[in-house]
Amino acid sequence: MDFVDASGQRVRRSAGTTDKAAAQELHDQLKAEAWRQSRLKESPARTWDEAALRWLDEKAYKASLKDDMQQLEWLHSFLSGMKLPDITAEVVCGILERKRKETSASTANHYLALIRAILRRAHKWGWLDSVPSFEPYPVKSERLRWLTQEEAARLLQELPQHLADMAEFSLLTGLRQSNVTGLEWAQVDMQRRCAWIHPDQAKARKPIPVSLNDQAIQVLRRQLGKHHRVVFTYKGQPVTQTNTKAWRKALKRAGIEDFTWHGLRHTWASWHVQAGTPLLVLQQMGGWASLDMVQRYAHLSADHVAQYAANVGVNGTKKTQAPLRLVSGTSQHIENMVGCEGIEPTTR
Incomplete structure (x- = not known):
């Protein structure tokens, strides 16, 4: 031309x-x-690439920026070079339908949220006159997936050693994947039996104190001498990915379905609640920004309401008996209800 x-x-x-x-x-x-x-002094139409690059520059502080970059990499083949006014709801729907078929409706909605956020930002910059209206995919409420002690033991047995160590450490500390792979020796004090996650490494942008029990210390001791800076390595190099073929094959061999690495954090939190850890304490330990994020685990423990269960009886009679006691044979019933192992009968 x-x-x-x-x-x-x-x-x-x-x-x-x-x-x-x-x-x-x-x-x-x-x-x-x-x-x-x-x-006519019209401004040139901006492209998706320009908007995406400016978005990444402005959102450089985000703890989840790596996730945005991975999503943008997948979207690149569909939207690269496209002018912002041409990105209609119909275009986006066609793209996300592929992602929904590849993964799930929930995952497709994550990509939709990113596209919508960038287009809204472009509108704020004056690059786009209006933002199309998008309808997310309906998603069913899913049950919280966590492992029993037996499942966890099977999984650790099937994993290669470097992933087994990282998975075990995650189960013992509840740290997110990025915090485990990025953990450095400078963040660990084995004498004081603690570690810490800096604010810029935490999703809620608040520091996370990490208490290390005996098992967590043992895991760390197995890593000594492997690398001068990072804690977890593979063949002398820092580990950057955990969702690998080795991870997926180990899950299959262990007979565990519908489970991701992030489920290790859910498992840690679930075990704590079942063991009686207060939700406010769990919030601090897990580094959640609000108590609402921890409430999803509340149903795994009925201790905080058990004392009130006896207040109502048949015909509305108010009961004044002592708090409920667990007798022989009851623990198996509770195991079946809660779906976990290791609950022992107790007497108060």
Whole structure:
């Protein structure tokens, strides 16, 4: 293509196609746009690439920026070079339908949220006149997936040693995947039996104190001397990915379905609640921004309401008996209800 715009500037570039009719159409379109920009002072239409790059620059502080980058990498093949006004609801729906078929409706909604956030930001920048209306996929409420002690033992047995150590440490501390893979020796004090996650490493942007029990200390001792800076390594190099073929094959061999690495954190929290750890304490230990995030585990323990269960009886009679006692044979019933092992009968 070769033309001169209204300002006298010569434009020469490839049309990127061998179809002469398509090249001519693009030529006429660019020439008309150049005229409008010069004579009518219209701003050039911004592209998805420009918006995505500016988004990453402005959101550099996000703890989940790595997730955004992974999603943008997948979206690149569909949206790269596309002008923002051309990204309609229909276009986005067609793209996300592929992701929904590949993964799930919930995952597709995560991609939709990112697209919508970038387009809204572009509108704020003055790059886009209006933002299309998007309808997320309906998602069923799913049960919280966590492992029993027996399942956890099977999984650790099937994992290669470097992943087994990281998984065991996650089960003992509740740390997120990025905090485990990025843990450095400078963040560990084995004498004081503690570690810490810096605010810029935490999702809630608050420091997380990590208490280390005997098993967690043993895991760390097995890593001594492997690397001068990072704690967990594989063949002398820092581990960056945990969702690998080795992880998925180990899950299959252990007979564990519908489980992700993040489920180790759910398991840690579930075990704590079942053991009687107060939710406010668990919130601090897990680094959650609000108590609402911890409430999802509350149903795994009935201790905080058990003392009131005897207040109502048949015919509305108020009971004044002592708090409920667990007798022989009751623990198995509770195991079946809660879905976990290791609950022992207790007497108060």
